[in-house]
Structures are given as structure tokens and as C-alpha cells.
Amino acid sequence: MITGNKGEWSEIYTLFKLLGDKQLSLGNKDIEKLEGIVYPVLRILRTENNRDFEYAILDEIILISGGEEVLKIAISDFKEKAKFLLAKIKDNKETTFPVPEVEVFMQSINCLSLKAGSTTKTDITIVVHDQRTNQQPTLGFSIKSQLGGPSTILNAGKTTNFIFKISGAIDEMEIERINSMLVKRGKKESADLKGRVKAIYSNNKELIFFKTERQIFSNNLILIDSRLPEILSQIVYEFYSSNNSKIFDLVEKIRTKNPLEFDISNKHQFYEYKIKRFLTDIALGMMPSKVWTGNYDATGGYLIVKENGDILCYHIYNRNEFEDYLFNNTKLETASSSKHSFGVIYEENNELYFKLNLQIRFIK
Known part of the structure; x- marks a missing residue:
């Protein structure tokens, strides 16, 4: 059966x-x-x-x-x-x-x-x-x-971890306190990731993007756009340090802050444009663990089965509609920090680091 x-x-x-x-x-x-x-x-x-x-x-x-x-x-x-x-x-x-x-x-x-x-x-x-x-x-x-x-568009893994360097030393007892911060969700406790990010900043330290955990993922992102690792790191950080989760809202926040200092004097939509390209590529073929050549697996696009049974086509020929659909209907979410090894302060070569993870899911 x-x-x-x-x-x-x-x-x-x-x-x-x-x-x-x-x-x-x-x-x-x-x-x-x-x-x-x-x-x-x-x-x-x-x-x-x-x-x-x-x-x-x-x-x-x-x-x-x-x-x-x-x-x-x-x-x-x-x-x-x-x-x-x-x-x-x-x-x-x-x-x-x-x-x-x-x-x-x-x-x-x-x-x-x-x-x-x-x-x-x-x-x-x-x-x-x-x-x-x-x-x-x-x-x-x-x-x-x-x-x-709702299904995922980008699954979490160690492949989607972003590594941040902490801008200075933190007392060992304080590190232990931060790393043990938990939050209750229902009957279970899990790592309080947003609380830990906030605690790092409460110690007058910053999280500065260092690199992605896996080089293949970084190179895949650079292939799409040379500044994409930095842009995504800012979006990941914004997600873990605010109440925003929708891609649309996160990109709007980053656009306002303009951390990469693009020339936006003529209102170019740098962040939106580059994130739409990223979403299109992960939707149609790019995987973080495999070398991305730019060749789409899903050569047509997406078929959406609606709750009423209608089936809608988002065709790569109609690229604007397809990109707008992805941009307006996806969000970041928190994956298992223990399974994917992120969310704790650790030391390497006398420097402190902290990993945050990227997972993207459809809103509905």
C-alpha cells in the first residue's frame, strides 16, 4: 500500500x-x-x-x-x-x-x-x-x-552557517552564562539565540561577519553576486536580533541601514535585486553543499497547489512574477542549533566567534 x-x-x-x-x-x-x-x-x-x-x-x-x-x-x-x-x-x-x-x-x-x-x-x-x-x-x-x-526553499545545515567574529574579549564566566541561555517553547527548552545575540551586544561587543562555514556555499553565493555573502550575513544577523522574519521586511531593514554602503542616491534597489536573484537560484537548483554552475534543475519554475485546489504556475519566462512571488512569500526561521552546531561563543586562535544559521521557508 x-x-x-x-x-x-x-x-x-x-x-x-x-x-x-x-x-x-x-x-x-x-x-x-x-x-x-x-x-x-x-x-x-x-x-x-x-x-x-x-x-x-x-x-x-x-x-x-x-x-x-x-x-x-x-x-x-x-x-x-x-x-x-x-x-x-x-x-x-x-x-x-x-x-x-x-x-x-x-x-x-x-x-x-x-x-x-x-x-x-x-x-x-x-x-x-x-x-x-x-x-x-x-x-x-x-x-x-x-x-x-509550508515547505522549505533552503534547508538548514552546517553548510548554511555564517561565522561572525566577536569584536573583543568577553569574560569566561560571562561566556558560560551566555552559552547557557535557554528559552521555553511549549514544554521544551531550546537555545535562546536572540537572547545570546543581545547579551553579546550588552557586553559592548559587535558581531562582525567573518565567513560562511563552508567554502562551497560561499563560492556559490559569490558566483551569483560577489557581495552576496556579506548581504546574507546582514540579513541573518537582522533576523536573530529583531522580531522580523519575512524576507521582504528583513531586506527593507537592510536597505534602510545600507551596511554595504551602496550608492543609493538614485534609489537603486541593490539589496532587493540581489536577494531576488539568490532566491531564484536556490528555488531552481542551487544547493549549499554542491558546486553551483548556474544551470537550473527546475527549468520551468514552480507549481503552487493552493488550498482550494487551484494550481498556479510561476514560470521562469515570467521572471518578474516568479521573483516577486519568492520575495513576498518566504521567511527566515530558526533551525536546531544543536543539530547544526551554531549559537554558542567559541574561541579559535585567541579570537571569539559566534555562528548563526540560515534557513528559508515559505510563509504559506
């Missing part, structure tokens, strides 16, 4: 929904449809057990494998199963769950797993008709579902 969480079942829902609707609707920064703009869907491609399958949309859905027609399925079947699966996903309260009725239908159309075979950020591969260029590009999309919990 196949079981999956709401995000995984959303991938099957997306397959059914697009085959039933036969088109993709574009979205704006507020996750609403852009009226009058659609991409007709021609085919959806999947890999199952090392075999390639193609769902071609004609008067019926034609399943093709090895260049040969395997079976025909009525489009109405996909509409019906999409509606049924959406209700099951929304109603279920379990972390993972089966949907036996849908599994039977999946097997009948050679769809044997929840996730298509892929080692990249591509969750679904679609051939669309681009009416502006009269082309039929094959596009890989990453699926983000609002039916479950």
Missing part, C-alpha cells in the same frame, strides 16, 4: 489536475491567477521503475511507453480522481496516509509511486505550448503545496 504525506500526495493531485484541466494558469506575487494567461498542456512525462511514460493530451489521455500507445483514459476520469484526492488530502489529519481508491487508479495508468523518478528539484515534467513563441518546450517544475505545512 502506498502512503505519503500531504505534500507527496499533492504531486499525484497535480498530475491528475493538469491532465483534467489541460492547461496551466499563471500566478502573481499574491498567489492569485493572472487572468487571461494560460499555457495549454500537451504532454506530461514521468519515469517509473526506469521506464519512461508519456501522458499525451488529445480527446483522451493517451499513455505512451517506448514510443507505443499503451492505453487510453477518459479526461473526465482524471477530473473526478483529482477532485476526490483533493478532498482526501484536505480532510486527513495523519502525518502520512494511504488513499486506496486513488492507488487502484494509479496502478491502472502505470503510475506506481508518489514521486516521479528524479534526483533534481524537478517534481513534474510538462510539455506546454508557448503561444508567444509558438514553441513546445519541455519544462521541469518543482511542486509546492499549500495543502500541508
